[in-house]
Amino acid sequence: xxxxxxxxxxxxxxxxxxxxxxxxxxxxxxxxxxxxxxxxxxxxxxxxxxxxxxxxxxxxxxxxxxxxxxxxxxxxxxxx
Amino acid sequence: xxxxxxxxxxxxxxxxxxxxxxxxxxxxxxxxxxxxxxxxxxxxxxxxxxxxxxxxxxxxxxxxxxxxxxxxxxxxxxxxxxxxxxxxxxxxxxxxxxxxxxxxxxxxxxxxxxxxxxxxxxxxxxxxxxxxxxxxxxxxxxxxxxxxxxxxxxxxxxxxxxxxxxxxxxxxxxxxxxxxxxxxxxxxxxxxxxxxxxxxxxxxxxxxxxxxxxxxxxxxxxxxxxxxxxxxxxxx
Numbered sequence: 001x002x003x004x005x006x007x008x009x010x011x012x013x014x015x016x017x018x019x020x021x022x023x024x025x026x027x028x029x030x031x032x033x034x035x036x037x038x039x040x041x042x043x044x045x046x047x048x049x050x051x052x053x054x055x056x057x058x059x060x061x062x063x064x065x066x067x068x069x070x071x072x073x074x075x076x077x078x079x080x
Numbered sequence: 081x082x083x084x085x086x087x088x089x090x091x092x093x094x095x096x097x098x099x100x101x102x103x104x105x106x107x108x109x110x111x112x113x114x115x116x117x118x119x120x121x122x123x124x125x126x127x128x129x130x131x132x133x134x135x136x137x138x139x140x141x142x143x144x145x146x147x148x149x150x151x152x153x154x155x156x157x158x159x160x161x162x163x164x165x166x167x168x169x170x171x172x173x174x175x176x177x178x179x180x181x182x183x184x185x186x187x188x189x190x191x192x193x194x195x196x197x198x199x200x201x202x203x204x205x206x207x208x209x210x211x212x213x214x215x216x217x218x219x220x221x222x223x224x225x226x227x228x229x230x231x232x233x234x235x236x237x238x239x240x241x242x243x244x245x246x247x248x249x250x251x252x253x254x255x256x257x258x259x260x261x262x263x264x265x266x267x268x269x270x271x272x273x274x275x276x277x278x279x280x281x282x283x284x285x286x287x288x289x290x291x292x293x294x295x296x297x298x299x300x301x302x303x304x305x306x307x308x309x310x311x312x313x314x315x316x
Contacts, residue, residue: 014227014261
């Protein structure tokens with residue numbers, strides 16, 4: 001059982017990495033790219049038989065307190 | 081006065097901070113990140129470095145160390161806490177200061193002397209800084225671009241909590257003088273109560289002319305003045 005957490009910069013936050021990659025893509029000839037946002041992907045292994053609802057609740061809290069910074073980042077949590 | 085300088089794994093400005101305090105004739109000692117108590121202390125410095133390897137985000141892991149619980153208590157009681165560079169990042173992650181520090185807008189690590197405009201003398205960290213003097217101090221960071229949402233920025237302004245802005249040698253706050261893209265050239269702020277402050281530049285590395293500047297002393301002189309006159313530190 002795994003939890004996957006995808007962290008992205010908030011829209012209002014400057015994302016110089018995304019901007020630089022966007023420029024590189026444009027230079028390479030990939031047209032039609034209107035934005036690139038670079039974030040983080042965290043995979044968490046959960047013990048077999050973990051209650052998904054309880055894990056969701058706990059990891060939501062962990063994502064808010066440690067894994068992401070709510071001032072500058074949004075996150076999406078998936079458990080599978 | 082007794083200063084406590086925190087020491088995390090990969091702190092690297094801790095000794096500089098201790099040196100600066102001793103240079104001013106006061107005592108400083110290192111407090112290990114696993115210590116749950118600060119002991120007898122008058123002020124705390126959270127030093128620069130790369131605490132916990134800057135893993136996840138700068139300061140994100142350091143904030144959960146036992147010593148940071150003690151720092152939070154100390155700050156809640158009105159104690160003076162100064163975060164420098166990584167220390168500033170730790171204090172924002174810990175929620176002791178608003179906002180966040182993100183990657184420099186040009187993606188480069190900047191290691192250079194810059195100038196600082198002191199926005200207000202009304203704080204225990206700036207009271208002794210000569211008015212209109214542009215402080216010459218070094219920076220050394222890759223993630224020092226100050227960010228806060230509009231509501232937070234408005235609060236900072238309304239509360240006169242912006243302490244330092246990047247400026248040119250003449251004291252003008254310009255975009256060209258902004259090394260990292262920080263909103264409104266913000267280099268350092270304090271909390272609403274004005275007893276916790278953080279800044280990206282390194283005053284502790286500019287405390288004697290041999291090092292190229294002794295302008296950083298004013299920050300520590302201000303803290304010492306506030307400690308000697310508790311009413312000053314607790315006036316807010």
